Amino acid sequence: MKIDIENLKSIVGKNNVSDEIADLYVYSSDASVHQAMPSVVVRPKNIEDVQKIMRYADMEKIPVVPRGAGSGTSGHSVPIDGGIVLDLKQMNRILEIRPYDMLCKVEPGVTIDDLNRALKPYDLWYPTPPESGRIATVGGTIANNGSGVKAIKYGAARDYVIGMKVVLANGTLITLGAETRVEASGYQLHRLMVGSEGTLGIIVEVSLSLRRIPKFAAMGIANFNKLEEAGEAISEIVNSEVIPSTLELIDDIGIMALNKTLDMKLPEVEAIIVFECDGRTKGAVNPDLEVLKRICKRHNGFGIKVSSDPQEMTKMYSGRKKLFAALSRYKEGFACTSLADDMAVPNSKIAECARKIHEIGKRHHVIMNAYGHCGSGVLHTKILMDTTKKEQWEDARQAVEEIYDYVRNVGGTASGEHGIALSKAPSWKKEKAVSLALMRAIKKAFDPNNILNPHKMQDAPDDWVTATKLRYQVRG
Amino acid sequence: MKIDIENLKSIVGKNNVSDEIADLYVYSSDASVHQAMPSVVVRPKNIEDVQKIMRYADMEKIPVVPRGAGSGTSGHSVPIDGGIVLDLKQMNRILEIRPYDMLCKVEPGVTIDDLNRALKPYDLWYPTPPESGRIATVGGTIANNGSGVKAIKYGAARDYVIGMKVVLANGTLITLGAETRVEASGYQLHRLMVGSEGTLGIIVEVSLSLRRIPKFAAMGIANFNKLEEAGEAISEIVNSEVIPSTLELIDDIGIMALNKTLDMKLPEVEAIIVFECDGRTKGAVNPDLEVLKRICKRHNGFGIKVSSDPQEMTKMYSGRKKLFAALSRYKEGFACTSLADDMAVPNSKIAECARKIHEIGKRHHVIMNAYGHCGSGVLHTKILMDTTKKEQWEDARQAVEEIYDYVRNVGGTASGEHGIALSKAPSWKKEKAVSLALMRAIKKAFDPNNILNPHKMQDAPDDWVTATKLRYQVRG
Numbered sequence: 012m013k014i015d016i017e018n019l020k021s022i023v024g025k026n027n028v029s030d031e032i033a034d035l036y037v038y039s040s041d042a043s044v045h046q047a048m049p050s051v052v053v054r055p056k057n058i059e060d061v062q063k064i065m066r067y068a069d070m071e072k073i074p075v076v077p078r079g080a081g082s083g084t085s086g087h088s089v090p091i092d093g094g095i096v097l098d099l100k101q102m103n104r105i106l107e108i109r110p111y112d113m114l115c116k117v118e119p120g121v122t123i124d125d126l127n128r129a130l131k132p133y134d135l136w137y138p139t140p141p142e143s144g145r146i147a148t149v150g151g152t153i154a155n156n157g158s159g160v161k162a163i164k165y166g167a168a169r170d171y172v173i174g175m176k177v178v179l180a181n182g183t184l185i186t187l188g189a190e191t192r193v194e195a196s197g198y199q200l201h202r203l204m205v206g207s208e209g210t211l212g213i214i215v216e217v218s219l220s221l222r223r224i225p226k227f228a229a230m231g232i233a234n235f236n237k238l239e240e241a242g243e244a245i246s247e248i249v250n251s252e253v254i255p256s257t258l259e260l261i262d263d264i265g266i267m268a269l270n271k272t273l274d275m276k277l278p279e280v281e282a283i284i285v286f287e288c289d290g291r292t293k294g295a296v297n298p299d300l301e302v303l304k305r306i307c308k309r310h311n312g313f314g315i316k317v318s319s320d321p322q323e324m325t326k327m328y329s330g331r332k333k334l335f336a337a338l339s340r341y342k343e344g345f346a347c348t349s350l351a352d353d354m355a356v357p358n359s360k361i362a363e364c365a366r367k368i369h370e371i372g373k374r375h376h377v378i379m380n381a382y383g384h385c386g387s388g389v390l391h392t393k394i395l396m397d398t399t400k401k402e403q404w405e406d407a408r409q410a411v412e413e414i415y416d417y418v419r420n421v422g423g424t425a426s427g428e429h430g431i432a433l434s435k436a437p438s439w440k441k442e443k444a445v446s447l448a449l450m451r452a453i454k455k456a457f458d459p460n461n462i463l464n465p466h467k468m469q470d471a472p473d474d475w476v477t478a479t480k481l482r483y484q485v486r487g
Numbered sequence: 488m489k490i491d492i493e494n495l496k497s498i499v500g501k502n503n504v505s506d507e508i509a510d511l512y513v514y515s516s517d518a519s520v521h522q523a524m525p526s527v528v529v530r531p532k533n534i535e536d537v538q539k540i541m542r543y544a545d546m547e548k549i550p551v552v553p554r555g556a557g558s559g560t561s562g563h564s565v566p567i568d569g570g571i572v573l574d575l576k577q578m579n580r581i582l583e584i585r586p587y588d589m590l591c592k593v594e595p596g597v598t599i600d601d602l603n604r605a606l607k608p609y610d611l612w613y614p615t616p617p618e619s620g621r622i623a624t625v626g627g628t629i630a631n632n633g634s635g636v637k638a639i640k641y642g643a644a645r646d647y648v649i650g651m652k653v654v655l656a657n658g659t660l661i662t663l664g665a666e667t668r669v670e671a672s673g674y675q676l677h678r679l680m681v682g683s684e685g686t687l688g689i690i691v692e693v694s695l696s697l698r699r700i701p702k703f704a705a706m707g708i709a710n711f712n713k714l715e716e717a718g719e720a721i722s723e724i725v726n727s728e729v730i731p732s733t734l735e736l737i738d739d740i741g742i743m744a745l746n747k748t749l750d751m752k753l754p755e756v757e758a759i760i761v762f763e764c765d766g767r768t769k770g771a772v773n774p775d776l777e778v779l780k781r782i783c784k785r786h787n788g789f790g791i792k793v794s795s796d797p798q799e800m801t802k803m804y805s806g807r808k809k810l811f812a813a814l815s816r817y818k819e820g821f822a823c824t825s826l827a828d829d830m831a832v833p834n835s836k837i838a839e840c841a842r843k844i845h846e847i848g849k850r851h852h853v854i855m856n857a858y859g860h861c862g863s864g865v866l867h868t869k870i871l872m873d874t875t876k877k878e879q880w881e882d883a884r885q886a887v888e889e890i891y892d893y894v895r896n897v898g899g900t901a902s903g904e905h906g907i908a909l910s911k912a913p914s915w916k917k918e919k920a921v922s923l924a925l926m927r928a929i930k931k932a933f934d935p936n937n938i939l940n941p942h943k944m945q946d947a948p949d950d951w952v953t954a955t956k957l958r959y960q961v962r963g
Contacts, residue, residue, distance in 0.1 A: 111726055112833040156671040167669050169678070170646070185921045190898030191831035191864045193643050195632040195682055195906045196915060197944050198926050202645070202678040206671055223728045250587055252699045252767050291728050295771035355667035357588040388667045422666030430671045439672060445661045450674050452932035457925065468673050 012093060014050050014073055019095075022063045027054040027101070038078070038096045039482075043086040044348050045433050045475070046482035049076070049096040056101050058176065058184060058215045065213065066182035068095060068462055076464050077209040079120065079151030082143045084349035085426070086433035087155065087208050091479050092465050097213065099150055105129050106216065113221045114173065114190060119150020119214050135221040138165040141428070142332075150214050155430040156206035163249070163386035164256045164289075165222070167428065169205045174218035177204060177211075180458040184215075192220060203453075208430055209464040211457040225289035227296050228256065229319035231303060232327045233312035234280045238262060238369075241282035242362020244310040245385045248286065249358045251306060253299040257287035258386025259331050262365060265382045268337040269330050277330055278314060282365075284385075285331055293319070334382055338393050342378065346398040346483065350434055351379075351411045354418045355388045355427030367417050368392050375410040377403065389427035398483040408476050412438065433479060436471030443469075488569060490526050490549055495571075498539045503530040503577070514554070514572045515958075519562040520824050521909050521951070522958035525552070525572040532577050534652065534660060534691045541689065542658035544571060544938055552940050553685040555596065555627025558619045560825035561902070562909035563631065563684050567955050568941050573689065575626055581605050582692065589697045590649065590666060595626025595690050611697040614641040617904070618808075626690050631906040632682035639725070639862035640732045640765075641698070643904065645681045650694035653680060653687075656934040660691075668696060679929075684906055685940040687933040701765035703772050704732065705795035707779060708803045709788035710756045714738060717758035718838020720786040721861045724762065725834045727782060729775040733763035734862025735807050738841060741858045744813040745806050753806055754790060758841075760861075761807055769795070810858055814869050818854065822874040822959065826910055827855075827887045830894045831864045831903030843893050844868050851886040853879065865903035874959040884952050888914065909955060912947030919945075 019028045029035070030051045040046040050073075055061045068075045074094030081088050090096050103120035110133040117126060123144035127136050141147050141159040151157075153175075158167035174188025187201035188194070204211060235241035241260060248258060261269075261283045269275040277283065284307070288299040296319075304315055318324060339347040356364045365381035368390065372379025383391030394410065396403040415425055415438035425431065425439040440447060450469040454461070461470075472478030495504045505511070506527045516522045526549075531537045544551045550570030557564050566572050579596035586609040593602060599620035603612050617623050617635040627633070629651075634643035650664025663677035664670070680687060711717035717736060724734060737745075737759045745751040753759065760783070764775040776793055783791055794800060815823040832840045841857035844866065848855025859867030870886065872879040891901055891914035901907065901915040916923060926945040930937070937946075948954030 109833075109835075111722065111835045113726060114833070156675070158669050158671075162669050167671070169675070179925070183921075185925065187922060189831065189900035189918075190833045191900050191903065192834070193634050193638050193831055193860075193863045193865060193903045194900045195634075195643070195829070195902045195904045196900045197682060197684075197907050197919060198679060198687075198929060199632070199645070199682050200679075200922060200925065200929075202681075203674060203676075205678075206673060206675050208673075211674075226728065246587065250589060252702065290771070292771070292774055294774065295766070295768070298768055298770065353671070355665065355669055357585075357590070357666045358668070359585075359587045384669075387669045389669060424665035424667050424670045424672045426671045426673075427667065427669045428671045431673050442665075443673060445659075446663060446676060449655070449661065449676065449933070453674060453676075453929060456928035456932045 012050065012073060016051060018067060019051065019053050019064065023053055023055055023060050041081040041086065041088045042084045042349060043089065043434055044350065044481050044483065045086040045089040045479045047089050047091045047479055048093065049090040050093045052096045052098055054098045054101050058178065061178045061213050061215055062182045062184060064097065065178050065180060069181045069460055072460050072462060074462050074465050077213050079148030080146040082147050083151065083155065083432065084352055084429050085431060085435050087430060089433065089479065100148065102215065108133060110135060112190065114218055115221060116216060116218050117149055118216060120148050123147050123149060123152065130221065134224055136224050137171060137219055138222050139168055139171065149217055153205055153217060154207060154209050154214060158428045160257050160259065160384055162384055163258050164254050169202060171219045172201055172205055172217060173220045175201050175204060175214055176216035178213040178215050180212065180460065180463050188218060190218060208432060208467055210454060210467055211463065226291050227293050228287055228289035229296055229300050229317060230285065230287045230324040230327050231300055231315065231317040232283060232285050233307040234278050234314040235282040235312055236280055238281040238365055239362045240310045241284050242365060244307050244312055245284060245361050246358050247306045248303055249386055251302060253288065253302045255286045255303060255386060256289040257285065259285045260382055260385040261330055261334060262381045264378060264380035265334050268341040269333060272337045272340040273333055275330055283330065285327055338380065338395060342395055344397050345378065345395040347393045347395050348398065350394045350407055351392055351414050353427045353429040354390055354415065354423055354425060356390065356418055356421055356423035358388060360421045360423065361385050364390055364418065368414055371410050371413045375406040377406050377410055379410060399486050401485050404476050404485065431468045433467060433471050434475050436468060437473050437475060440469065488526065488549060492527060494543060495527065495529050495540065499529055499531055499536050517557040517562065517564045518560045518825060519565065519910055520826065520957050520959065521562040521565040521955045523565050523567045523955055524569065525566040526569045528572045528574055530574045530577050534654065537654045537689050537691050538658045538660055540573065541654050541656060545657045545936055548936050548938060550938050550941050553689050555624030556622040558623050559627065559631065559908065560828055560905050561907060561911050563906060563943065565909065565955065576624065578691065584609060586611060588666065590694055591697060592692060592694050593625055594692060596624050599623050599625060599628065606697065610700055612700050613647060613695055614698050615644055615647065625693055629681055629693060630683060630685050630690060634904045636733050636735065636860055638860055639734050640730050645678060647695045648677055648681055648693060649696045651677050651680060651690055652692035654689040654691050656936065656939050664694060666694060684908060684943055686930060686943055687939065702767050703769050704763055704765035705772055705776050705793060706761065706763045706800040706803050707776055707791065707793040708759065708761050709783040710754050710790040711758040711788055712756055714757040714841055715838045716786045717760050718841060720783050720788055721760060721837050722834050723782045724779055725862055727778060729764065729778045731762045731779060731862060732765040733761065735761045736858055736861040737806055737810060738857045740854060740856035741810050744817040745809060748813045748816040749809055751806055759806065761804055814856065814871060818871055820873050821854065821871045823869045823871055824874065826870045826883055827868055827890050829903045829905040830866055830891065830899055830901060832866065832894055832897055832899035834864060836897045836899065837861050840866055844890055847886050847889045851882040853882050853886055855886060875962050877961055880952050880961065907944045909943060909947050910951050912944060913949050913951060916945065
């Protein structure tokens with residue numbers, strides 16, 4: 012593949028193109044385990060830049076991998092065929108905020124937190140922040156159908172995208188959707204773009220429908236001696252009349268990690284759940300919280316605390332917030348990897364799935380814990396292992412395969428919010444076996460030359476351990 | 488086109504196939520203005536039937552038009568190329584209700600009201616009933632992304648479909664989605680199917696996520712001397728902290744029709760709005776209703792009444808409920824046609840759009856009124872005209888074109904909830920001009936022989952008056 016760097020420089024300016032080895036290295040990985048060097052990094056400033064780059068790339072059949080913050084955990088922005096990494100972070104303008112229409116239009120590179128800061132003076136928010144909202148971009152989370160801690164009440168990215176501008180593989184700019192709250196206007200192509208992980212087009216502008224910021228919120232925490240009892244409480248809360256705005260689980264491995272690395276002095280129980288309710292008035296929210304407390308008690312929850320004091324709430328949530336960091340330092344010589352990291356299961360299977368995760372991890376000599384947005388059915392697991400050892404990767408691979416076999420069998424899905432890309436593709440391809448041909452036909456309709464983030468999802472390799480380079484030093 | 492009737496009888500049984508002229512006539516129209524005779528009507532009983540029919544039709548390149556209740560207003564199930572009408576109403580089983588997982592699985596032919604009756608004992612509902620819920624089928628409303636009176640709070644069909652089984656044009660059965668509340672698992676093909684109007688596949692099973700039935704609801708009504716003031720009140724309610732469960736407008740033409748044909752003795756004002764709030768407790772709902780009352784007063788609303796008494800609520804809503812019937816009898820010799828019948832505009836444009844509708848109708852010698860689910864931005868207009876006169880059809884065509892030009896210019900869309908099919912295709916094709924090529928490529932990927940509901944939406948004729956037969960007797 013020969014790339015005309017000078018031509019790219021003439022499009023975006025010489026400061027926005029780099030093929031220096033140090034830059035390429037930075038763009039060779041994201042938050043996943045994978046690594047592959049791009050040929051060149053290009054940073055467009057506007058839609059016209061993107062169109063010109065795509066026209067050139069399509070003509071020359073050069074792979075193009077769009078990239079936001081690079082915070083994806085499954086390898087979305089790792090350029091496994093080389094080519095151009097299209098860094099969209101410079102396209103980070105908030106183009107319009109229309110409070111009366113409760114919508115905004117933004118470029119893809121704006122971060123979720125920056126957007127919400129800009130919306131706050133209008134008493135509006137985009138209520139699906141991922142935990143990485145400080146760095147994650149609107150474009151990235153939408154390409155991935157991301158959600159997060161509020162998904163149980165507020166849904167996912169897909170629920171807020173009412174329209175977008177997309178540059179297709181051949182450089183054509185199209186506008187999708189409308190500026191309205193409902194629409195039944197033919198194929199909902201903007202909904203197909205949500206979750207397409209950069210394989211169908213480059214999202215260059217997004218119209219988001221917004222919500223009023225809730226005026227009142229209160230939080231609760233409960234301890235459980237048995238994981239199963241916490242799971243039953245979670246399932247019953249989801250099944251109740253109340254829709255909490257947050258419902259999170261921390262398991263015993265998580266608790267141990269928090270106590271050991273951050274000295275948080277949490278009770279040494281099998282599970283802690285944290286819940287939050289929000290609404291317009293205290294009078295509406297407090298009775299809801301009482302319902303959740305009663306459910307926790309009924310399932311032998313204890314040490315139940317509830318508060319609407321912001322400082323107290325921050326404290327209650329701090330364990331959950333710091334969990335990823337704690338897990339990363341939990342065991343000497345063990346790294347925390349995102350492999351089977353966001354499976355989703357039906358409400359009734361939460362506890363069973365959490366137990367399975369523990370059991371499978373143990374059997375395969377890695378540490379797997381279970382935590383996360385259980386209220387929306389999402390279980391996060393990180394795999395802690397010695398990433399320098401080849402056999403540990405084989406252990407991890409088997410553990411991942413086994414837990415996904417379980418998830419698939421109970422009607423669950425490989426990804427609740429982090430996407431497929433490379434890491435999850437092997438199991439996901441088994442789950443979606445009957446529709447892969449159709450997905451490939453759609454990909455071909457959008458991108459006949461297969462230049463947009465090629466060899467991801469339906470076209471990804473079947474074995475992530477051997478198919479791409481890992482970003483870890485593995486011996487033997 | 489030669490169709491082997493005996494072969495079809497061998498698949499579904501002889502009682503489920505008809506090419507009798509009387510039957511074909513019944514299936515030649517729906518609730519739209521269009522008409523075209525099918526070659527044969529086939530009523531499958533199960534998925535295998537549908538697969539066999541599709542395999543045969545695809546091999547012989549016979550058009551297949553899926554049909555639910557036939558309550559669509561834009562010509563979805565009018566078989567403009569002849570061929571097979573596939574009546575799915577016999578596939579009306581509720582396959583599974585899983586209260587703990589808050590989901591159900593149903594066949595496409597079950598009506599919305601039947602489904603909600605079956606869910607009630609579990610304290611669950613599917614909260615997007617169209618006004619035609621008594622006859623409209625789950626499959627039909629999903630193929631159309633239907634919504635209705637509750638859309639302002641509860642969204643549209645798309646917000647509840649978590650998975651489906653689809654028989655593709657070539658007879659292949661595929662399963663889409665999962666049984667989970669969130670998912671980020673690759674191309675969301677079930678979301679593309681929602682709103683595809685029978686052109687991409689036959690929906691043969693649907694998995695719906697469900698909600699708890701709200702425990703408490705209260706309704707309010709307010710009169711306005713000026714349509715603009717009602718519009719401002721609506722926009723401010725939508726923009727407020729409160730999310731009502733219903734927010735409807737009736738204009739002066741509607742009021743006159745209700746008074747004249749049903750003697751409802753409504754005040755002769757320019758606009759009436761009806762609103763409802765629902766929730767878990769009286770304590771949560773009543774303060775919300777107070778906010779809406781205050782907003783109405785601020786915009787000179789008067790005669791404001793509020794009640795949570797079911798009989799009183801039925802009475803308040805009866806004008807809105809009976810409006811379509813009243814319009815149908817409003818003027819001697821005038822029929823009530825669904826043409827530009829469900830445009831959606833941004834919140835700030837509700838009043839302006841309603842006024843435009845009146846003005847354009849008057850200028851083109853037809854009666855156009857404005858009513859409907861204004862809270863979600865949808866304005867219904869029926870066109871009342873003398874359908875026996877050729878020039879009135881030309882009047883109607885011009886009025887439709889003009890109002891859609893306006894809608895498009897303010898960021899609105901041709902259809903909020905009734906779909907495109909034939910009637911709305913000419914204006915919609917202007918709105919979506921830049922993405923028609925992509926839609927055609929997708930259609931080709933799903934249905935290479937173009938047998939599924941052909942010549943609808945992106946492939947529909949550009950002039951609905953002359954391209955298909957009208958179901959009215961037109962002279963001269």
